[in-house]
Amino acid sequence: MSFPRTPVVVGVGEVSERIGEPGYARRSPVDLAADAAREAFRDAGIEASTVDTVAGVPQFEISLPWATPLLGASDNFPRSVAARLGAEPRRAVLEVGGGQAPQHLVNEFAATIAAGDAEVVLLFGSEAISTVGYYATRDDKPDFSESPGGRLEARGHGLDGIISMHHVAHGLSDTPSQYALIDNARRARLKMSRSEYSSAIGQLFEPFTAVAAANPHAAAPVFRDAATLMTPTEANRPIADPYTRYVVARDKVNQGAAVLLMSAEAARKYAVPQEKWVHLAGHADLRERNLTERADYGASPAAAKAAQHALEVAGIDAAELSTLDLYSCYAAPVFLVAEALGLATDDPRGLTVTGGLPFFGGPGNNYSMHAIASVVGRVRSAPGSYGFVGANGGIMSKHSTGVYTTVPYEFRPSRSEQIQADLDAVPAAPEASTADGGAVIETYTIKHLRGGEREGIVLGRLDDGRPFVARANAILDLLTDGEPIGERVTVRSTADGNVIA
Template sequence: MTEVADNTPVIIGVGQYSERVGEPGYEALSYMDLGGRALAAAIADCASGANVAGAIDTLAAIRAFEMSRPDRAPPFGGSDNVPRSFARRVGADPARAILSTTGGQYNQKLVGEFAEDIAAGRSHCTAIVGSEAISTVLALSAKGEKPDWSEEVGGELEDRGYGLDGMLEPALFAHGASGAIPLYAIAENARRAKLGKSLDQYRRDIGELFAPFTKVAAANPHAAAPTQRSAQELATITDRNRIVAEPYARMTVARDQVNQAAAIILCSADKARELGVPQSKWVHIHAVTSATELELSQRPDLAANPASIASVERALEIAGKRMSDMAFLDFYSCFAIPVFNQCDHFGIAVDDPRGLTLTGGLPFFGGAGNNYSAHAICEAVQRVRNERGSYALVGANGGWMSKYATGIYSTDPADWSAGERLTELPKARNGAGRSTEPFGEASVESYTINHGKNGSLAVFIGRNPAGERVVGNADLSDEPTRALFEGGEPFGAKLIVTQGEGGRNIGRVG
């Protein structure tokens, strides 16, 4: 390997840890214990005879899902200083402890931030750790058990807050689109409308996209659902594979019932040499870019996500590479549309021989809260180590295609002396006009029917007569309206709208 400048940031260790409820060796570990195991695995991966834990001066914890909104709290309690709880489990005592914001893009964004800190001499060794124990929480709660996972660690903590700006849209939430599934489904149906496909045809497309993901998950020891499935099985609606929100069948949405943790350790080349980390372990960070999208109801094209495309394109440009140069790809796959958007733009076939996931994807490997892409980065590091000189691209997504971060990794050295490998792109300013005033009619642009415990709810985004974006519910108690929406083709339909209980906009076919 060419001599690398002392202040060059390199990834020296990655680690993953997981357990599945009821399987041999299952310990019902807490968030903190899972994260500690992953960090210990990352330290071991460094293959250093020195005290790597003692060298960590900065440790960032990825905010767990149950800590990701101000109105929620971990049901079994948690740590008052999550990063220091992770650190304590491996004997680390970092000067700086960080709790991340919410968002699946943030772990990769932190890789870029810490790489820049290392290049500038502000840090010498950093760690990023995230964990989720949602499956264990659900299993123990179902049995009436409530262990105490609270920890009082104290110490300095840099809490970056929830970071929910641009992700909470009051009009959509008020009409029942208050979570990821219905919001992505609205975007997905907008893409379906552009393609002129029926619900059955489009579900088949999703099945063909995700069937190869299940093969990868089936071979991954950390996968939450390691079962290979056919495209037909994924697309066929059954009691077990019911519709959760049109057009999504249950098997094709992110699986949050996981017990998974991942950790990444970065340091300067000088520190890596001091610690005795073999250069065969070093992986270079060639680019990290991030971008923020307009709110869903503002997007000129409800099906499009230009911020994610711009992030990937800029990362490739910084790395001096093309998409065809990437030997390994992991596109964030909480739902089909973030993957489809990349495939559509870059002309990548769903059966591309490289594959589109390194883990098995969020519906099958598991949607490890805000930390999924840390697992993808761990896999990317191992792949490029095994195929030296190759390049891996990881696309990390947050919110409802709200934020995106792209990373490019290789064992080929990356020169950070110019300080241009980390970029945050400007937010678009071409948002569609919106109205929260009462309106009497609307034309439907996209929709979903959200199926929950309390019945079905149709949510639409459309335009009022002034051309402004509006949100409402289709009245499924009205037979013509129900038939139109359940038939899957309400696009362009004119609805007569009245204001119902709580100020909700209720639309019926005129």
């Protein structure tokens, strides 16, 4: 079967380094991405000069408007990587931030290739957060600044609807506390006790640590059992209930990954062996409602639909998948997508190919590029099999999914736009920025600060149906030991924001 315009993945590459270990070279993000790209070109057996399009996933320090690159950064990341490779692409793209970015780029540029608007596309990303943190205050720190010149399609930060200064003012300034709201709401929906849910998180992630322990690119290649993961200790301090440090995404990493896409026509032209070809059989890109617009804080219709629709486009069901990687920055995304696909959390196929973000590492926005590279390797080693990648960005806000196989597929467009319109058509009450009166708690968390202080945060709903966020330090005992979800409270607006009285 021959589809000349169908896009195929022909090369993947990963690199990493850890401070203090043999071979550590304090590589910049550009160096790490370029080295990963070299691995992808070696995998495909072609030269970098063939590339007409490059697209980069931004590092955290260049994807957040308030972040300052402590060791400097390239002002044109994609062109810097291309220059390292000796490539002169006609088009260079810097994607928006978010963990969905790698899979979204595969989906987008697969369609671009199918439409005849590109032939050879290199996608890449990297983080050197571990190196940056280590050298930031040292006299011998490297300078990662560079200006390669050239045109760049910079797509912006992509933070609309994800970061709210109103929420930040109420303590929701970090991702652990926001994802904790999702997990606690899910726990209440399932009528599980705190101890039962803590145990479930540990049991979910124990197999992930085993995968990470065997992965040479993992930042924390250590097996830990479920009890160790969830038992607070000096090394495993509480972060935001129900999370301890061991089960939140690990951003202190030095990792890079790349994926090389081209048309089947180009793959034949450049004599890429057909056993290297991997097809994107199914895909989807959807966005969730803003946090306080969600009808159920413990669910994600967009994440569920994105997973299900990718399989629908591929024409298979979850039972036919042999390999999966579900985005795992925290427990909630894994639980919710597994539920959507009808998977048990102890499915013998496993739910990660890398070890997951808390253990393999969370290289900024680029984690799923590593997942894609690993899934491509798995399906190549078992021709005819199918692999699934679920990528997630924001606060379970952006979802991109892909199904990979060596089975020949003509590129199939998804119905993501229509599904998105249906999701957006569901009515949502406006958030009450100033909240006063009777209310019900819908979810909560307690943030544990390094000095030992604790901060309670609640998402609730006023009697008139409007959602709100409030600080809840006055009811820490209830948030710590009782079941606050469903409790009636009184909320008051003050000069410092909303508080539970």
